[in-house]
Amino acid sequence: METDKQSTANIVKRYMRYLKLERNYSENTIEAYRHDLHWLLDYLAANSLTPTEVRLEDLQHFAATIHERGMSAKTQARILSGVRVFYKFLNVDGFMDADPSELLESPRLPQHLPEYLTLEEVDRLEDSMDMSKAESQRNRAIIEVLFSCGLRVSELVNLKLSDIFFEEKFIRVLGKGSKERLVPISDKAIHELQLWFTDRCHLDIKRGEEDYVFLNRRGHHLTRTMILIMIKRQAEEAGIKKTISPHTLRHSFATALLKGGADLRVIQALLGHEDIGTTEIYTHIDTTMLRQEILDHHPRNRNRELK
Incomplete structure (x- = not known):
């Protein structure tokens, strides 16, 4: 029988606090x-188990259960990753003497190589801007900062x-x-930002928004969706057929660094x-690029095409 201290509701409450305060x-x-986590908790309740009674065999059976529900391998892997975090917390916080999830395996995910742009394609994106439009310099600066600094879009919209x-x-x-991390910024990105700041000075910036780098016409900082729409539209203008975001x-950014010889x-x-x-993942991109270079340029492959 569960004690009040070890009730499932209490454990979950403390786990959520751990995720917020410690992680x-x-x-x-x-x-x-x-x-x-509720996928696991529902499974345990159906099998009359509490979180602290679980063994590896129970987690393996749980993994088989979510597989049988027809979930994608990616969803299964995400849920099981959360299960490991949960049991690591239970172990570290003294609810359990050992972590039963240590040997729990996730489904093998198919290797997906992310789309990327070459330097020439990034230049095409920027050069396709209609500079007679008020927001074009801002958009050039956005694209250059994303490419030069490798930022997540959430990091960009919150840049101060x-x-x-x-x-x-x-x-x-x-x-x-x-x-926090410090990231070098290129001379090109600095140049584009300084041009944008000249335009930014003429905006009616709303209270509380003064420190945000990228603003819309109404003086509010941009959202992730605004930037996604802008980049997709600009890719069409530049004639880039890749599906990009x-x-x-x-x-x-990462691919260019790896091609240039940067350490992983x-x-x-x-x-x-x-x-x-x-x-x-970027090592796989580089390997794919090397293979294509061989197919395109090695004399044996060129001779094969001529036959």
Whole structure:
């Protein structure tokens, strides 16, 4: 029988507090963890188990159950990742002597290589701007900062004037989990920003918005959706057929660094990835590019095409 201290409701309440205070997750992220955790809690209740009674075999059966529901491999992997975080918390916080999820395996995900743009395509994006429009210089600066600094779109919309250090050529970025990192900013991005600031001075900036770098015509800071729509529209104007988003420019930043010989750990730090495994996707992009170079340029392959 559960004690009050170890009741499921109390455990979940303390777990949510842990995600907020110790892991510094946003409300949206915490809510996503809560939603995914309920798959496990419903399974345990149906099998007359409490979270602290669980063994590896129970978690493996739970994994089989969500697979049988027809969930995608990505959804299954996300739920099981949350289960591991939950049991790590139970172990560290003293609810359990051992973590039963340590050997829990996730489904193998198909390798998906993210779309990216070449330097020439980024230039086409910027050059396709109609500079007679009031927002065009702002949009050029947005694209250049995304590409030059590898920012997430959420990081870009929250970028403040006080985060930019022009003389040192760095920007301060507040990433996931409110973790700060310093990222170098290129001379090109600085130039585009300074041109935008000339236009920005003429806006009627609303109270509380004064420190945001990127603003709309009404003086409010931009939203993620606004930037997504702008980039998709600009890609059409530039004749770029790839399906792109603000995140494509982040991928392009990482790919350009890897092609230039940057160390993977450096790229990890610049992107703000907590896990090096997340950054390793770019090694697959590079391998794919190398293979295509061989197919396109090696004399054996050219000779094969001539036959």
